Amino acid sequence: MERVVGTVSRGLRCPIIHEGDDIEQIVVDSVLKAAEVEGFEIRDRDIVSITESIVARAQGNYATIDQIAQDVHAKFKDETIGVIFPILSRNRFSNILRGVAKGSKKVVIMLSYPADEVGNHLISLDQLDAKGVNPWTDVLTEAEFRELFGYQKHTFTGVDYIEYYRSLVEEYGTECEIIFSQKPKTILKYTKHVLTCDIHTRFRTKRILEDNGAELVHTLDDILAQSVDGSGYNEQFGLLGSNKSTDDGLKLFPRDCQPVVDNIQKMLKEATGKQVEVMVYGDGAFKDPAGKIWELADPVVSPAFTAGLEGKPNEVKLKYLADNNFAHLEGDALNEALHEFIQNKDEDLTGAIEAQGTTPRRLTDLIGSLSDLTSGSGDKGTPIVYIQGYFDNFTH
Secondary structure, eight states, rough: OOOOOOOOOEEEOOOOTTTTOOOOHHHHHHHHHHHHTOOOOOOOOOOOEEHHHHHHHHHHHHEEHHHHHHHHHHTTSOOEEESOOOOOOOHHHHOOOOOHHTOOOOEEEESSSSSSSSSSSSSHOOOOHHHOOOOOTOEEHHHHHHHHOOOOOTOOOOTOOOHHHHHHHHHOOOOEEEEESSSGGGGTTTEEEEEEOOTTHHHHHHHHHHHTSSEEEEGGGGSSOOOOOOOOOOOTTTTTEHHHHEEEEEEOOOOOOOOHHHHHHHHHHHHHHHHHOEEOOSSSSOOOOTOOOOOSSOOSOOOOEEEGGGGOOOOOOOOHHHIIITTTOHHHHHHHHHHHHHHHSOOOOOOOOGTTSOOOOOOOHHHHHHHHHHHHHSOOOOOOOEETTTTTTTOO
16 A cells, blocks of 8 residues: 655653663663554664753763852852853753852853844844844943843743843852843953853854953863763763753763664664664754744754764755646656656755755754654653654655
């Protein structure tokens, strides 16, 4: 019988993961059980996606505010620290800021405006226009910002992040000053010692600061890149990708993920005879058109994946072929022509007119976004995602 279903994404439930659990065995057992209970067949080129959270939980990759403070103070001593370009997030940044505050005597927070790096807005573009403010040239103090734009709360969280971040710093008796600028070098008028907290632009920011006279610059991936007083750590990403776990702690991005995905693939091959691809995923990479938030607050969508997920899609646009190359055909003749074209398409369609409008992104970014939307970020209880048919096309 002709297939009538393409890609299927299933969120799989598994036990609550604790430190020391065998995450590889749990994932394999969960996949096999789901296939048995739900009655689906495991096939070659299926995909198992595992949220980074349960990998980090199994690793026990946690740190406390005190441990962050120790590392911050070891790196910056008693200097005033410029904390620049943090994202506006209780989950992502509040305990990081607490750790910085506890490890220092004075903090100057420099917020980008009108929005942070991932699209959380302090104010709207229309408000900037109405006040005649240019964020690329105009530096504002907190008093000037308030005079222009008043007190505003985030659309979704209901938090005034300016007030909130100030309160977190002052909670530890640390002096706090807040300014607003899009230009990294602005902070150098206040201090030459900077912790740059942006995610995807951090290396450029660091370069600009060092080229303009900064004496010491660290990025968030420098903090807890090694264990401090028994803490978790991530040698590649440090505090990047971390999430609030408790009132005084963080769960870090998982480390050493490649052996995890490779071993899960091997175990599934031994159990089923099928070559299943495996990846660990964090935030997806997509933009919310209402809140304007670009989801990706992790340093990468996928920190580890098996070899079959390398590369980008190589697809043609069916509707383009139907409307142009084969506009004279209908029914079975059209289907046969499409089948033949797809089966004989070039291995690299870059620049081909038949591929325009397809999604030229990495497979892991696309699949990670699909996985993130499938599992959600709340109480669905499905941190494992099983995807079938992703590599299928119109011919099979």
